[in-house]
Amino acid sequence: MKTLIIEASNDNLYTVNEFIDSFLENEGCSLKAQTQIDLCVEEIFVNIANYAYGEGKGNAEISVENNDGKVTITFTDSGIAYNPLEKSDPDTTLSADERQIGGLGIFLVKKNMDSVSYEYKDNKNIFSMTKQIK
Amino acid sequence: MQITKNLENERLTLAVSGRIDTSTAPELESVINNNAQNVKELVIDLKDMDYISSAGLRVLLKTQKLMNTQGSLLIKNVQSDVMEIFEMTGFVDILTIE
Numbered sequence: 730m731k732t733l734i735i736e737a738s739n740d741n742l743y744t745v746n747e748f749i750d751s752f753l754e755n756e757g758c759s760l761k762a763q764t765q766i767d768l769c770v771e772e773i774f775v776n777i778a779n780y781a782y783g784e785g786k787g788n789a790e791i792s793v794e795n796n797d798g799k800v801t802i803t804f805t806d807s808g809i810a811y812n813p814l815e816k817s818d819p820d821t822t823l824s825a826d827e828r829q830i831g832g833l834g835i836f837l838v839k840k841n842m843d844s845v846s847y848e849y850k851d852n853k854n855i856f857s858m859t860k861q862i863k
Numbered sequence: 864m865q866i867t868k869n870l871e872n873e874r875l876t877l878a879v880s881g882r883i884d885t886s887t888a889p890e891l892e893s894v895i896n897n898n899a900q901n902v903k904e905l906v907i908d909l910k911d912m913d914y915i916s917s918a919g920l921r922v923l924l925k926t927q928k929l930m931n932t933q934g935s936l937l938i939k940n941v942q943s944d945v946m947e948i949f950e951m952t953g954f955v956d957i958l959t960i961e
Contacts, residue, residue: 739886742885764913767914768914768948821956825927828953828957830921837952
């Protein structure tokens with residue numbers, strides 16, 4: 730397992746993506762799965778950066794591990810308790826004028842990963858997502 | 864991300880290459896806002912764009928809503944990975960894709 734602890738800021742997005750990419754490349758992940766995982770990493774990390782600490786600053790811890798080709802990435806932060814999985818999915822059948830701006834990030838994560846989970850424990854948000862990489 | 868602009872009369876073509884993500888989407892949004900005022904036909908060419916996140920989808924949806932009020936928006940040359948995202952999110956039904 731590899732872990733990165735970094736300030737939850739949008740400026741650090743590429744650092745986080747590179748951390749995950751270098752792990753996935755070592756594990757022989759397909760390029761397609763890597764692109765899908767990159768997307769999910771962005772959506773979750775940016776959510777933490779934008780909302781977890783309100784106007785303040787704080788860290789996110791990102792861990793990644795591979796168990797027999799199943800990669801699990803876990804995001805932990807000490808910010809405001811927030812379960813992104815409680816958000817209802819956007820209605821993808823509405824017209825452009827009816828569609829709300831936003832709300833697609835967590836939906837994309839659910840669609841692109843095989844499984845996702847959330848728990849709030851010891852004053853921390855812990856979000857995990859898993860995907861078969863080959 | 865790189866954006867190449869081509870304005871001919873009331874038709875504006877934006878060729879966007881690279882990634883439309885949290886870091887780059889605001890730039891795309893401001894290029895559209897600053898250039899689309901008198902445009903009747905907006906074409907966004909995504910031939911060399913290989914990654915889009917929800918931040919980019921947000922800009923495309925806003926642009927579609929804008930162009931619905933003043934003309935049309937056409938999205939061209941979408942790569943297969945990006946098309947999958949458009950399919951997943953129902954954007955294939957919202958956008959006009961050629």
